[in-house]
Amino acid sequence: MPVAVPVPEASATKLRFDSVLxxxxxxxxxxxxxxxxxxxxxxxxxxxxxxxxAAYGKTADSFLCIGPSSATKSYLNxxxxxxxxxxxxxxxxxxGYGFLSENAAFAEAVEKAGLVFIGPDARxxxxxxxxxxxxxxMIAAGVxxxxxxxxxxxxxxxxxxxxxxxxxxxxxxxxxxxxxxRGMRVxxxxxxxxxxxxxxxxxARQAFGSAELYMEKFLRHPRHIEIQVLCDSHGNAVWLxxxxxxxxxxxxxxxxxxxxxxxxxxxxxxxxEACVKxxxxxxxRGVGTFEFLYEDGAFYFIEMNTRLQVEHPVTxxxxxxxxxxxxxxxxxxxxxxxxxxxxxxxxxxxxxxINAEDPESFLSSAGVITxxxxxxxxxxxxxxxxxxxxxxxxxxxxxxxxVIVHAPTRAQAMETMRRALGDTRIDGISTNIAFLQxxxxxxxxAKGETDxxxxxxxxxxxxxx
Amino acid sequence: xxxxxLTDPQTIAFxxxxxxTAGVDGVEISGPSGTLRIIMSAEEKVSHAAPAPSxxxxxxxxxxxxxCPPRPGSSEVPADLPRTVAAGQALGFLRLGPxxxxxxxxKAGLLTRQFVEAGALVGFGDTLFQIEPQS
Numbered sequence: 049m050p051v052a053v054p055v056p057e058a059s060a061t062k063l064r065f066d067s068v069l070x071x072x073x074x075x076x077x078x079x080x081x082x083x084x085x086x087x088x089x090x091x092x093x094x095x096x097x098x099x100x101x102a103a104y105g106k107t108a109d110s111f112l113c114i115g116p117s118s119a120t121k122s123y124l125n126x127x128x129x130x131x132x133x134x135x136x137x138x139x140x141x142x143x144g145y146g147f148l149s150e151n152a153a154f155a156e157a158v159e160k161a162g163l164v165f166i167g168p169d170a171r172x173x174x175x176x177x178x179x180x181x182x183x184x185x186m187i188a189a190g191v192x193x194x195x196x197x198x199x200x201x202x203x204x205x206x207x208x209x210x211x212x213x214x215x216x217x218x219x220x221x222x223x224x225x226x227x228x229x230r231g232m233r234v235x236x237x238x239x240x241x242x243x244x245x246x247x248x249x250x251x252a253r254q255a256f257g258s259a260e261l262y263m264e265k266f267l268r269h270p271r272h273i274e275i276q277v278l279c280d281s282h283g284n285a286v287w288l289x290x291x292x293x294x295x296x297x298x299x300x301x302x303x304x305x306x307x308x309x310x311x312x313x314x315x316x317x318x319x320x321e322a323c324v325k326x327x328x329x330x331x332x333r334g335v336g337t338f339e340f341l342y343e344d345g346a347f348y349f350i351e352m353n354t355r356l357q358v359e360h361p362v363t364x365x366x367x368x369x370x371x372x373x374x375x376x377x378x379x380x381x382x383x384x385x386x387x388x389x390x391x392x393x394x395x396x397x398x399x400x401x402i403n404a405e406d407p408e409s410f411l412s413s414a415g416v417i418t419x420x421x422x423x424x425x426x427x428x429x430x431x432x433x434x435x436x437x438x439x440x441x442x443x444x445x446x447x448x449x450x451v452i453v454h455a456p457t458r459a460q461a462m463e464t465m466r467r468a469l470g471d472t473r474i475d476g477i478s479t480n481i482a483f484l485q486x487x488x489x490x491x492x493x494a495k496g497e498t499d500x501x502x503x504x505x506x507x508x509x510x511x512x513x
Numbered sequence: 514x515x516x517x518x519l520t521d522p523q524t525i526a527f528x529x530x531x532x533x534t535a536g537v538d539g540v541e542i543s544g545p546s547g548t549l550r551i552i553m554s555a556e557e558k559v560s561h562a563a564p565a566p567s568x569x570x571x572x573x574x575x576x577x578x579x580x581c582p583p584r585p586g587s588s589e590v591p592a593d594l595p596r597t598v599a600a601g602q603a604l605g606f607l608r609l610g611p612x613x614x615x616x617x618x619x620k621a622g623l624l625t626r627q628f629v630e631a632g633a634l635v636g637f638g639d640t641l642f643q644i645e646p647q648s
Binding site: 095097100110111112113114115116122128131132134135136 | 576577578579609610634636637638639
C-alpha cells in the first residue's frame with residue numbers, strides 16, 4: 049500500500065496554492081480529491097449536468113456545475129473551467145487524465161490566469177505532444193527510438209518510398225499530432241504505400257487538424273512497456289519503475305501490471321536513467337510516462353504522456369508512493385523528498401479496468417447500477433466513483449472502476465485478482481467483468497510476456513463457434 | 514421540508530419511471546405552485562382530466578456565477594413574493610468577475626419563488642426563479 053513520504057518543512061518552501069480545482073470527473077476526480085485532502089488542500093469539484101449527483105461533489109469544499117452534459121461544453125470548455133476557478137478562488141487546476149490534461153494551450157491559459165497547472169509547463173507538453181519533436185528530444189537524451197527519421201514525411205512519393213525502403217518493411221505511418229491509437233496505419237509492402245499515405249494524411253487532417261505524418265519500423269510482436277517518472281521544479285527527477293500494458297484492445301489498455309514481467313533490471317535500468325535525463329534536459333515538472341515498444345530485448349520509444357495515467361495505481365502499489373500527492377507537491381514547488389536510491393519495487397501489482405460495456409460487442413452500457421458489491425481484503429484496492437443507484441452516463445468514457453491488487457509474486461497477484469473479480473458484482477448494467485475473469489484464466493497471460501496483439505487474437509479465437 | 518419543482522422535466526421523468534416500476538396508473542400532486550398530474554396510459558382517462566394549469570416556468574442559470582439581486586444592497590431573498598414581473602424585466606444578475614449578466618424574465622407573469630440568496634455561487638443550470646406566466 050502507498051506510504052507517506054517525508055514532507056519537507058513547510059517553512060522551507062512557500063507553497064503556491066491551498067486549493068485545487070479538479071477539472072475532471074469519475075474515478076480520477078475522486079482519486080485526486082483524496083490526495084488533496086491528505087495534503088490538507090481544499091478541493092473544488094466541477095461537473096457537467098450529467099454528473100450533478102456525483103458523490104465526490106458532496107465531499108468537495110465547493111461543487112459547481114459548469115455546463116451541459118456534452119464534454120465539449122463542460123470538461124473541455126477552457127473558459128468555463130477558468131471561470132469556475134476564479135469564482136471559487138481555487139489556486140491550482142488538476143486536469144487528471146484525458147480531457148484537457150495534455151492541452152498545452154490550456155496549461156498556458158491556466159498559468160496566465162495566475163493559477164498553477166498541476167502538470168508540466170505548456171512548453172514541455174508541446175514538445176512531447178508532437179511526435180517528431182518528442183523523438184528528437186529522446187534521441188538527444190539517449191533514449192532508444194524506433195528506426196525511422198525524426199522528421200515529417202516529405203510530399204514527394206518517391207522520397208517517401210526511399211525512406212520506407214531504408215527502414216525496411218513493414219513500416220507504420222503515424223500522424224505527428226496523433227495519439228491514443230488513432231491516425232496510424234501499417235504498410236506491409238511497397239505497393240500499398242502510396243494509398244496508405246494518402247488515406248492517413250486525410251485522416252490526420254480531419255482528426256488532428258494537421259496532415260503531417262512520420263514513418264517508423266513496424267515491430268511485429270512488441271510488448272508495451274512504460275516507465276513512470278516523477279520530477280520537481282528544482283532539477284530533481286526519479287523513475288519509479290516500469291509497467292507492462294500489453295493487454296490492449298483497439299489500442300485501449302485493459303489490464304496493466306507492475307513490474308513488467310521477465311525484463312531484467314540490467315536491461316531496463318539504463319532506459320529509466322535515460323528517461324530521467326530527458327526530463328531534466330527539457331525541464332520537465334510533475335509526473336509523466338515514457339511509453340516504449342519492447343521486442344527481442346530492445347526498447348523503442350513511442351511517446352511520452354505528460355500527465356497522470358489511468359494505470360498509475362500499479363506503480364503506487366509496488367513503489368509505496370502516492371503518485372498523485374507527489375505530483376501535487378511538485379506543482380507546489382516542493383523539492384523531491386526522495387532520490388533514486390530510495391525507489392524500490394516490492395511485489396507485483398495488477399489493475400483491471402472495469403468498463404460499463406457489453407462483454408461481447410464492447411458497446412457502452414449506460415443505465416442505473418441497481419446493486420453493487422466491490423471486492424475488499426488484503427492486497428485489494430478499488431478506485432471508483434460509483435455506488436448503488438449511480439446512473440452511468442452515456443456521455444463519457446465507459447471506465448467506471450479500477451480493481452487493483454498487490455501480492456508478493458506475480459502468480460499470487462493473479463490469484464488475488466481472480467478472487468477480487470469473483471467478488472465484484474455490478475447489477476443493472478453490462479460490464480466487462482466476465483471477460484476479465486476469462487482473461488485471468490488464460491495460460492499464456494499467466495506465463496507473462498504476451499505481446500500487444502495477443503488480446504485481439506485471443507478475442508477472435510473466443511468469438512469463433 | 515424540501516420543495517419539489519413540479520415543472521422540472523427530470524423530476525417528471527423520475528416520477529414517470531417510478532410510476533411505471535410501481536405499476537401505478539397515475540398520480541396527482543398539488544402544491545403552492547400548481548398541480549402536476551401524470552397519467553400513465555388509457556387515452557380515455559386523459560379526456561376526463563381537468564384542464565392543466567398553465568405550467569410554471571423555471572429560470573435557470575445560463576452559466577456559473579455569483580448571483581446578484583436587481584437592486585444593489587438587497588441581501589436577502591425578497592419578501593415581496595409573489596409579485597408581477599414584465600417580460601424582459603431583470604430579475605437579478607450573474608456576476609462573472611467584472612461583468613454582470615442580466616437574468617431577464619422570459620415572459621410576463623407572477624414571480625412566485627427565488628431559490629438563491631444574494632452573493633450565492635450558482636452553477637450552470639441551477640434553478641434561480643419560478644414564474645407563473647400570465648396569459
